[in-house]
Amino acid sequence: MAVRVKICGITRVEDGVEAARLGVDAIGLVFYPKSPRNVSIARAAAIIAALPPFVSVVGLFVDATREWVDTVLAECALDVLQFHGDESPEFCASFHRPYLKAVRVQAGTDLAAMAKRYAGARGLLTDAFVEGVHGGTGQTFDWSLLAEDLPLPLILSGGLDEHNIAAALRQVHPAAVDVSSGVESAKGIKDAARMAAFISGARHGSL
């Protein structure tokens, strides 16, 4: 099956529209005030309203309060939640929406245990471990740490871009890939040519 492509950290309506035009499967909106890609509820709603109905919308949260997630859900039509902090499985499941759990991978990370702990997730999203930062760093990690089969779909992220996506897919065989920094011209500003090259690389295995 073809790998699914998600472009995260969309902050502008035009970037969401362009990602959809290029054939992306999902976009991600960051609801984390400390992120340079954080969007307001009003901005998120405008981006969502401009998307065609066949593009899924993922809302990213980092150790958010229940009230904040509920507030966003009341105002924005999110299809999937992505939890990038230390949220418990109970918290993640309590919104009764499909969710992805992000895992920041380093040597010794027990992915099988994480998959078991978050068995209610629709997938495990693997990102690079960078001390003190929750994600969106543009850093890759050692993909050989993903060698074992997991009971959950794997979404590969962390430092992917148009140059390494083909190699990543040859080595890892994830269900989906997720990119943010690697398709930007500046933090939060997506670059149309880089998005096109990334999606082409994901679909066809080369630039």
Ligand SMILES: O=C(O)c1ccccc1N[C@@H]1O[C@H](COP(=O)(O)O)[C@@H](O)[C@H]1O
């Ligand atoms: O994008 C952010 O600013 C961000 C902040 C906090 C947690 C996660 C964040 N982004 C996600 O991190 C991964 C990897 O991003 P990158 O491609 O290495 O830049 C991805 O899932 C982003 O959505």
